[in-house]
Amino acid sequence: MADHLSATFAALADPTRRAILARLALGETSVTELAKPFRISAPAVSKHLKVLERAGLIARSREAQWRPARLEAGPLKDAAQWIEHYRRFWEESLDRLETYLKTIQTKEKKRGRTK
Amino acid sequence: MDARNNTQEFVISRVFDAPRDLVWQAFTDPERMKQWWGPKGVTVVHSKMDLRPGGTYHYAMRTPDGTVMWGKFVYREITPPSRIVFVNSFSDEAGGVTRHPMAPNWPLQMLSAFTFEAEGAKTRFTVKWSPLNATDEEKATFAAGHGSMQQGWSGTLEQLEAYLAKAA
Numbered sequence: 589m590a591d592h593l594s595a596t597f598a599a600l601a602d603p604t605r606r607a608i609l610a611r612l613a614l615g616e617t618s619v620t621e622l623a624k625p626f627r628i629s630a631p632a633v634s635k636h637l638k639v640l641e642r643a644g645l646i647a648r649s650r651e652a653q654w655r656p657a658r659l660e661a662g663p664l665k666d667a668a669q670w671i672e673h674y675r676r677f678w679e680e681s682l683d684r685l686e687t688y689l690k691t692i693q694t695k696e697k698k699r700g701r702t703k
Numbered sequence: 704m705d706a707r708n709n710t711q712e713f714v715i716s717r718v719f720d721a722p723r724d725l726v727w728q729a730f731t732d733p734e735r736m737k738q739w740w741g742p743k744g745v746t747v748v749h750s751k752m753d754l755r756p757g758g759t760y761h762y763a764m765r766t767p768d769g770t771v772m773w774g775k776f777v778y779r780e781i782t783p784p785s786r787i788v789f790v791n792s793f794s795d796e797a798g799g800v801t802r803h804p805m806a807p808n809w810p811l812q813m814l815s816a817f818t819f820e821a822e823g824a825k826t827r828f829t830v831k832w833s834p835l836n837a838t839d840e841e842k843a844t845f846a847a848g849h850g851s852m853q854q855g856w857s858g859t860l861e862q863l864e865a866y867l868a869k870a871a
Contacts, residue, residue: 594834597834684740693725
């Protein structure tokens, strides 16, 4: 089975690509517009867009000649959901650990007093 | 891949009002681990640990609805009482590496690191993790992005949160 999330995370691993996604969250735009805030060329932006497109994070219109890119929410949601799930797993485990550590330390203190 | 210089990480840190040795024991004694490991409401029904590099911690959790979930750690580095590096994955009774039964497209393995730091009589515990996938594209991405990746994941997710809320 294809591991969609791996592709999503690989695409998100690059800071330029994350910035591109953040820009696209404001609305669809062209390669030229996307290249402006970065110190990289339009062809370099195109390469990043290809990675993002393969990962399903963006879609590019084939109708207009300037081929605007837009964000696709699905894979991003999956990634955010996975991260949230794992974070919650840890937060709740650590809550339980906190309680456990308190309990055993109280027990040890009591034992110490009866000695 | 080294967890220390892999900046593609998620981090949770917590200070416990307990000495470091005790916190260390909570993570390295399978009987103690059983008492707290897992989210609210689960019961650890299997807890076997072979604490050495290459060794595993194999566990099973029963959720309130009766589902039993297996998981495992494969230890990479153990430095008492300050650091443990391991690969975490879902598992089965036989100890294989599996995908999440309810989310088959979730990453197969998570590279994780625990650190334990004494802060007076208290202990700061930190867990860091990142998806571990060995696709060539990803390897290339890691290599290319090294050192330039100052902004973590959480920042990106915050930025995208508004968008996701809108698209819901």
